Amino acid sequence: xxxxxxxxxxxxxxxxxxxxxxxxxxxxxxxxxxxxxxxxxxxxxxxxxxxxxxxxxxxxxxxxxxxxxxxxxxxxxxxxxxxxxxxxxxxxxxxxxxxxxxxxxxx
Amino acid sequence: xxxxxxxxxxxxxxxxxxxxxxxxxxxxxxxxxxxxxxxxxxxxxxxxxxxxxxxxxxxxxxxxxxxxxxxxxxxxxxxxxxxxxxxxxxxxxxxxxxxxxxxxxxxxxxxxxx
Numbered sequence: 001x002x003x004x005x006x007x008x009x010x011x012x013x014x015x016x017x018x019x020x021x022x023x024x025x026x027x028x029x030x031x032x033x034x035x036x037x038x039x040x041x042x043x044x045x046x047x048x049x050x051x052x053x054x055x056x057x058x059x060x061x062x063x064x065x066x067x068x069x070x071x072x073x074x075x076x077x078x079x080x081x082x083x084x085x086x087x088x089x090x091x092x093x094x095x096x097x098x099x100x101x102x103x104x105x106x107x
Numbered sequence: 108x109x110x111x112x113x114x115x116x117x118x119x120x121x122x123x124x125x126x127x128x129x130x131x132x133x134x135x136x137x138x139x140x141x142x143x144x145x146x147x148x149x150x151x152x153x154x155x156x157x158x159x160x161x162x163x164x165x166x167x168x169x170x171x172x173x174x175x176x177x178x179x180x181x182x183x184x185x186x187x188x189x190x191x192x193x194x195x196x197x198x199x200x201x202x203x204x205x206x207x208x209x210x211x212x213x214x215x216x217x218x219x220x221x
Contacts, residue, residue, distance in 0.1 A: 001166075004149075033210070041195055043150075043212035086149055093201055093210060094140065094163045097149030 002027045006087055006098035013077050013105050021072040021101045023087030031090040032063055034072050037100070038083045046072070046085075077105045111200050111213035119219045120188050128183045128216045132200030138162070139181040140210065141173060144195040156181055157203060193220045 003026035013019055025032075034046040047054050051065040058077075063070040074081055084102050088095035112131045120126050132139050138157045142150035152165035156175035170186040179200070185192055195217050199210040 035212075041197075041215045041217075043197065043199075045209055045211065048209055088149075088210075092163075093138070094152050094155055094165070095142075095150075095210070096152070097142075099147075099149050 002029065002089055002091075002096040004087060004089055004096050004098035006085075006101050008101060009099065010102045011104070013103065015077060015079060015105055015107050017077050017105075018073070018075045019077060019103070021074070021085050021087075021103075023070040023072070023089075023098055025068050025070075025087075025089045025096075027068075028065070029089040029091060031093060031095075032065075032070055033088050033095070034061055034070070035086045035088060036081075036083050037086060043086070074103075077103075079105045079107055081105050111198060111211050113196075113198055113213040113216050115216060116214070117217045117219075119221065121221050122188055122190060124188050125184065125186045126188060126218065128185075128196050128198075128218070130181045130183070130198035130200075130213055132179045132181065132198075133211050136200035136202045136211070137179055138201045138203050139175055139179065140199045140201070141181070141183050142197040142199065143167075143192075144197060144215070145191075146194070150197055153183070188220045190220050193218060 005024045047061045053062045060073045084100040088097045140155040141153040144150040154164040159175045175181045195215045199212045
């Protein structure tokens, strides 16, 4: 199957700081999504971004499909941004997930 | 529009028993996928159902089986439970053909096998 690596594995930020999360994947994909898992386990879809750049408020994402990586940017972080961020890729909608980046935002 | 719901929220079983987990998909969605998430890991794809037929399966043994009903709700059955089956089980619904087949996840069922 497709290998998905995410970095860094853990990140601690002061409220208001910016961060960049990275996702590398081992094969060509036509589906890439970023998810946020809150402390209660709920997975929320952030972006569908198999290529290009998208922005949604303080979050933005860029995928360079030819180089097999994607970046998630979080600006002006807030405590509610805490949780685990997952990159999921697929040849379709049967996803391979990375091991995630655990983000803690402290006030 | 109702979201994805799962039941039960928590479950404790003993090794060798059988378990059934349930998922109600989001209104208008015809595809349900099931994932297993072990502690500290990313979710792993178990299988997917589209219009009541299995439509893809991950690397899980046959004792993991499923069903999808005409209303697109779904069940995950696990026979002969093993200790390693302890995990958070997530279901996700989507509408085939929507952009990226965006997956909407339920809150999960946390299964503990003793």
